[in-house]
Amino acid sequence: MDDTGRRRRRSRPRWRLLAGWALACVIAVGLVLTLREQDWSATRPMMTSRALPFLLISCVVNVAALLCAMMSWRGILADLGHVLPRRTAAGVYFVGMSAKYAPGGLWVALTHARLAQSVGVGTLVTVAVSLLNIPVVLLTGMVVGSLAAPQVFGAWSWLLLLPAASLAFVLARPSLVGRAAQAAARLLRRKLTASGSGRQIRAAIGWQLACRLVSGLHLWLLTLPMGAPMGRSLVISVGAFALATGISSVVVVLPDGALIRELVLIGTLSQVLPVTAATAVAVASRAVCLVTDLLVSGVCALAMASRLWHPESITSGATDLPRSG
Helix, strand or coil: CHHHHHHHHHHHHHHHHHHHHHHHHHHHHHHHHHHHHCCHHHHHHHCCCCCHHHHHHHHHHHHHHHHHHHHHHHHHHHHCCCCCCHHHHHHHHHHHHHHHHCCCCHHHHHHHHHHHHHHCCCHHHHHHHHHHHHHHHHHHHHHHHHHHHHHHCHHHHHHHHHHHHHHHHHHHCCHHHHHHHHHHHHHCCCCCCCCCCCHHHHHHHHHHHHHHHHHHHHHHHHHHHHCCCHHHHHHHHHHHHHHHHHHHCCCCCCHHHCCHHHHHHHHHHCCCCCHHHHHHHHHHHHHHHHHHHHHHHHHHHHHHHCCCCCCCCCCCCCCCCCCCC
């Protein structure tokens, strides 16, 4: 029995190593397909000396938006009883989010779960955070997207009052989020430790709202060298990008909402730019997001692979418990 136990313990690292390489291969294939299927020729109007400073600043702005998104994810995790230091959370979140370029939202959850185990967060908790993050992204995207609603929905713009009301309800009763996660865990005959205070959920929503606003600024910066009016394009760009990312977040069959996001952006930006220029901006936005995603996740991956990344212990909370009964 002892020999069998030792063999099992030795085999676990091998399986984990193989699983890690399999996930890396899936992410790499998704990135290659994303690069091949995108028509980058539309960005030629952006390849000028006048547009270059706007492109560089746009990349910096989008990195700031990514950090806001990470803090939102960290807040949801904290509300479920696991407070990770910022550096540790950044490593898990950004490397895991690189899997969004693979078709299907399942890969992001799997990668996050694989990485989170190394810092003491159970798989059930990580999956719960991934599921709870979807409505947060969607609702905040719809709320900020209301800035561009008249250009997209016209007389039907009032429909965006529904996600606004839903978000207001969650802000008023944030403890319901933890209770909903616990109820779902009970259906799986597991027990999930949640703080239940809801304070971190409010913080997560605040960070996600900041992410929607800041990320829209990167799109606005790209419209300026194309001759868009500064004031009107600011409102439309922020609203359009929030709306596009919110809608594409639920279309999990496409890598990072490919095509859906571009269609929404082109249709909205055509209110302030010619269609050809709007197309150039939408594709340039995809390039900016891709570059910054790869840059941030690459830096985190290199840090995690080296001795520079020492995951700190969780400051509070516990992992999911074994099956009841």
